[in-house]
Amino acid sequence: MSTVIATRTSAAAPLSPSPLALVREDLRDFAGYRSARSDKLDGRIWLNANESAWLNPADRDGDLRRYPDPQPPRLRAALADLYGCAPEQLLAGRGSDEGIDLLVRAVCRPGADAVLVTSPTFGMYAVSARLHGSRVVDVPLRDEAWGWYCDFAAIAATVATQDVKIVFLCSPGNPTGEPLPREAIAALARQVEGRALVVVDEAYLDYADAESVVGLIAQQRNIVVLHTLSKAHALAAARLGSVIADAELIALLRRCxxxxxxxxxxxxxxxxxxxxxxxxxxxxxxxxACQQRDTLYRRLQGLSGVRTVYPSQANFLLVRFDDAQCVFDRLLAAGVVVRDLRAAARLDDALRISIGTPEQNAAVIDVLASGQGAA
Incomplete structure (x- = not known):
């Protein structure tokens, strides 16, 4: 797998302030709900959680009538080993979506603070913010001839003037596919220190020739990293993701x-x-998947009706077409379902194609090359 386990920054570097200073003041001493599993107790007869004393007939192993551990140590240890952090720096949750929602609720004051996104990007950042009553500030990616470019200087300037408390960065980007420079993320985190968290969504990093920013957290404590088992690990239906951050912030999120x-x-x-x-x-x-992605990238570039195929280090390709509606309809008629992105700003001619098996990718090419998808 291409994810590189990041090493910790030198201990000689000055430690940044605690990220708890960025948390909503009314939540800094919030104790949260204390469940029956909050206390680590040993016993022979468990009568503390109002669970059924009788098994459900569908529960063959007899394990499902008990409430689960909120943060199972085995899972937490396995995830920490995978991502190169300490277990106390990791919170497991229901996909990356829960991590996004927890961060917005814990940090942003409804009606007062904002989150910053870089469109086009993953839509859940803005959805979570709006459901919470937080403003969404957009510093759009720049569409250059060679691909998409994140304007870090503009992001830093916007944080300074717009009451931004969270900067959401997706690396590699969804739907753009480009990884962000690790050094630029570190520099941004230093620039917005004391003002905002820099949340880096690394859902697709396994497919990239890039290093995780997890190792930066040891010194730059306002960096937060999101990961998921939904993509490379093929566990989308299990809904398991991780928030990786300074241990103090993780403890606060756990209470929320x-x-x-x-x-x-x-x-x-x-x-x-x-x-x-x-x-x-x-x-x-x-x-x-990476080999198939690169093959599909080359083959799409030579087809009539294809306007732009963006370089990608994720498990998908973003493609502009002369007639995206025609291409979408023809692919669908052939039983091939791709993501229609034409409702997104600046993507009114674009489709996103996930990387499939060699046979599935060949089906896409066959439809387009045969003229079925031509404009």
């Missing part, structure tokens, strides 16, 4: 999380999927 966020069957499946053999298999699948 729902009492029992992780279903026990999903946890067990994830632990198995993070074993050494399973991780080796995942790495092989990622290598195959």
């Amino acid at each position: 999380q729902a009492p029992y966020p992780l279903p026990a069957p999903c946890v067990e499946l994830a632990v198995q999927a993070l074993s050494v053999p399973a991780r080796a298999a995942t790495a092989a699948h990622v290598a195959d």
